[in-house]
Amino acid sequence: xxxxxxxxxxxxxxxxxxxxxxxxxxxxxxxxxxxxxxxxxxxxxxxxxxxxxxxxxxxxxxxxxxxxxxxxxxxxxxxxxxxxxxxxxxxxxxxxxxxxxxxxxxxxxxxxxxxxxxxxxxxxxxxxxxxxxxxxxxxxxxxxxxxxxxxxxxxxxxxxxxxxxxxxxxxxxxxxxxxxxxxxxxxxxxxxxxxxxxxxxxxxxxxxxxxxxxxxxxxxxxxxxxxxxxxxxxxxxxxxxxxxxxxxxxxxxxxxxxxxxxxxxxxxxxxxxxxxxxxxxxxxxxxxxxxxxxxxxxxxxxxxxxxxxxxxxxxxxxxxxxxxxxxxxxxxxxxxxxxxxxxxxxxxxxxxxxxxxxxxxxxxxxxxxxxxxxxxxxxxxxxxxxxxxxxxxxxxxxxxxxxxxxxxxxxxxxxxxxxxxxxxxxxxxxxxxxxxxxxxxxxxxxxxxxxxxxxxxxxxxxxxxxxxxxxxxxxxxxxxxxxxxxxxxxxxxxxxxxxxxxxxxxxxxxxxxxxxxxxxxxxxxxxxxxxxxxxxxxxxxxxxxxxxxxxxxxxxxxxxxxxxxxxxxxxxxxxxxxxxxxxxxxxxxxxxxxxxxxxxxxxxxxxxxxxxxxxxxxxxxxxxxxxxxxxxxxxxxxxxxxxxxxxxxxxxxxxxxxxxxxxxxxxxxxxxxxxxxxxxxxxxxxxxxxxxxxxxxxxxxxxxxxxx
Numbered sequence: 001x002x003x004x005x006x007x008x009x010x011x012x013x014x015x016x017x018x019x020x021x022x023x024x025x026x027x028x029x030x031x032x033x034x035x036x037x038x039x040x041x042x043x044x045x046x047x048x049x050x051x052x053x054x055x056x057x058x059x060x061x062x063x064x065x066x067x068x069x070x071x072x073x074x075x076x077x078x079x080x081x082x083x084x085x086x087x088x089x090x091x092x093x094x095x096x097x098x099x100x101x102x103x104x105x106x107x108x109x110x111x112x113x114x115x116x117x118x119x120x121x122x123x124x125x126x127x128x129x130x131x132x133x134x135x136x137x138x139x140x141x142x143x144x145x146x147x148x149x150x151x152x153x154x155x156x157x158x159x160x161x162x163x164x165x166x167x168x169x170x171x172x173x174x175x176x177x178x179x180x181x182x183x184x185x186x187x188x189x190x191x192x193x194x195x196x197x198x199x200x201x202x203x204x205x206x207x208x209x210x211x212x213x214x215x216x217x218x219x220x221x222x223x224x225x226x227x228x229x230x231x232x233x234x235x236x237x238x239x240x241x242x243x244x245x246x247x248x249x250x251x252x253x254x255x256x257x258x259x260x261x262x263x264x265x266x267x268x269x270x271x272x273x274x275x276x277x278x279x280x281x282x283x284x285x286x287x288x289x290x291x292x293x294x295x296x297x298x299x300x301x302x303x304x305x306x307x308x309x310x311x312x313x314x315x316x317x318x319x320x321x322x323x324x325x326x327x328x329x330x331x332x333x334x335x336x337x338x339x340x341x342x343x344x345x346x347x348x349x350x351x352x353x354x355x356x357x358x359x360x361x362x363x364x365x366x367x368x369x370x371x372x373x374x375x376x377x378x379x380x381x382x383x384x385x386x387x388x389x390x391x392x393x394x395x396x397x398x399x400x401x402x403x404x405x406x407x408x409x410x411x412x413x414x415x416x417x418x419x420x421x422x423x424x425x426x427x428x429x430x431x432x433x434x435x436x437x438x439x440x441x442x443x444x445x446x447x448x449x450x451x452x453x454x455x456x457x458x459x460x461x462x463x464x465x466x467x468x469x470x471x472x473x474x475x476x477x478x479x480x481x482x483x484x485x486x487x488x489x490x491x492x493x494x495x496x497x498x499x500x501x502x503x504x505x506x507x508x509x510x511x512x513x514x515x516x517x518x519x520x521x522x523x524x525x526x527x528x529x530x531x532x533x534x535x536x537x538x539x540x541x542x543x544x545x546x547x548x549x550x551x552x553x554x555x556x557x558x559x560x561x562x563x564x565x566x567x568x569x570x571x572x573x574x575x576x577x578x579x580x581x582x583x584x585x586x587x588x589x590x591x592x593x594x595x596x597x598x599x600x601x602x603x604x605x606x607x608x609x610x611x612x613x614x615x616x617x618x619x620x621x622x623x624x625x626x627x628x629x630x631x632x633x634x635x636x637x638x639x640x641x642x643x644x645x646x647x648x649x650x651x652x653x654x655x656x657x658x659x660x661x662x663x664x665x666x667x668x669x670x671x672x673x674x675x676x677x678x679x680x681x682x683x684x685x686x687x688x689x690x691x692x693x694x695x696x697x698x699x700x701x702x703x704x705x706x707x708x
Contacts, residue, residue: 053279175274394551
């Protein structure tokens with residue numbers, strides 16, 4: 001045994017320790033020995049170039065241009081407090097290390113090697129400047145090593161204050177602003193060297209450096225505020241500001257200038273309103289900007305001179321904006337809770353099978369007071385994400401069908417019902433008798449769906465939902481997530497829901513949602529081409545066809561969206577209403593288009609009551625009505641396409657399970673016991689609350705085909 005352990009120790013030493021030690025020796029020689037220090041040519045400096053955005057027909061709809069192309073500053077213009085804030089947040093040992101913080105770099109490199117990816121932090125200010133000025137942002141181990149070596153060499157040639165000045169003059173800080181001079185004017189309307197920068201403002205700018213789009217104060221004010229406080233705390237801990245300065249700065253919370261001036265006597269860090277881009281469709285263009293910068297780098301839309309051909313259908317976009325505005329007409333701030341903010345609505349329409357986003361509305365007005373939060377995108381758009389309520393139930397049903405459970409299977413719908421210690425009630429306290437899964441979906445019966453997710457598994461359901469398109473769902477953790485997942489306890493977004501429901505419309509295939517058809521750079525080189533969308537099969541065709549058949553029932557009499565279907569077209573969908581009616585959604589689709597509509601208060605979920613003549617808003621009221629009006633207009637001139645007739649589904653899962661069991665069959669799963677009381681209740685099911693049927697009158701006009 002000892003000989004084996006000794007052999008293992010030798011193996012570890014030769015395969016791990018020796019190479020690491022050798023690498024460390026070479027690295028130390030390059031970093032610390034007085035070797036000749038030569039620097040390569042600097043990369044071309046960042047310049048402003050206009051990027052142009054086009055709709056699906058090639059019409060220009062927007063431009064991305066820097067309003068503050070550059071704001072050159074002198075060394076003496078940069079206030080000491082801003083330098084201290086940046087050092088505190090990015091590189092506490094800036095004046096002590098020789099360009100490279102060996103401990104931090106070693107930790108980052110080791111994490112990269114273990115994870116086989118090259119994204120760890122650990123860079124000093126000098127390294128960050130070298131990356132921007134000399135080596136670029138290629139995510140590779142060789143780039144990281146070269147960056148560290150050049151940072152060490154630069155530190156020998158240039159004094160620390162000059163390195164810091166060069167860094168602050170060029171660092172990207174969001175909104176097209178390169179350098180602290182441009183950023184100071186962009187966010188605060190101040191000119192460095194002439195106007196005084198407050199401690200709080202300096203902390204905000206320093207907090208933007210790691211991820212400007214994530215911490216941008218106009219779009220993600222909560223995250224920006226959290227980061228500002230973290231930087232202030234660091235400055236206080238490191239002795240850059242005293243107790244009194246810290247307390248005063250912390251109290252100066254972010255205030256969006258779009259709301260007007262802060263209340264008299266209230267300390268605040270005021271962020272100026274964003275200067276408007278040249279576009280009639282700001283929410284969609286904001287989505288495009290976020291998409292492009294996530295792939296090609298922060299600020300790329302302002303510096304690369306791109307030609308961006310999008311999936312936007314202007315006819316559908318106008319219809320979406322007009323129908324959302326109609327539904328929000330006469331509403332505004334919450335009548336009793338000003339912290340809830342205004343009532344908002346978002347809408348996303350996606351082509352099933354291609355993932356092309358044809359229309360997107362992220363709120364009532366991008367340029368309104370406190371606007372610029374794209375609620376259609378959830379967390380990606382600066383929002384918090386919201387619970388989908390019962391619009392999550394179809395994912396449980398899809399998993400059940402994949403496992404071979406027929407929609408005709410019956411469960412007890414009595415309420416309240418206790419399952420594995422979890423007590424659940426149906427909406428409005430309604431209690432039902434024995435009911436099929438198809439009928440339970442139509443009427444959105446909570447107690448039956450909690451039983452169903454118990455049978456098919458929470459983990460399996462969450463995994464399928466993620467593959468279908470709810471990518472923001474967390475990984476399953478049995479200590480956190482239980483049967484309430486079936487009722488929509490986890491947050492998602494309208495764009496994810498529209499994409500996921502579109503998989504059923506596309507007979508089980510999914511294309512990742514995108515606003516892009518094609519992107520060309522300034523030299524007409526194609527960077528991205530989605531003219532031929534790629535698709536991935538997520539569920540069997542039989543599963544998708546069965547889902548379509550079941551979800552069509554939601555529009556029938558007695559369904560939660562009864563009377564909200566599309567005359568002359570087959571459609572399917574599902575309502576969603578969260579606890580206490582705090583959020584309401586409707587997600588529905590045809591073979592042509594999948595659309596999600598959400599309504600709620602922007603800043604926090606509060607009950608939706610007495611809105612537009614509706615006493616208590618559910619997914620089957622205002623959201624379903626908005627969906628119906630929009631879809632009628634969106635489908636004008638489109639071909640009428642029917643869903644496929646579902647085939648028997650049991651054999652799909654049964655064959656696989658029989659093979660896994662070695663050829664043995666087992667008996668049918670037993671349904672819950674039905675009591676005489678249940679049977680009596682099943683005879684007279686109370687109809688849910690629904691709006692009166694909408695007018696069936698439609699108009700037809702010549703339009704551009706949906707997918708040219």
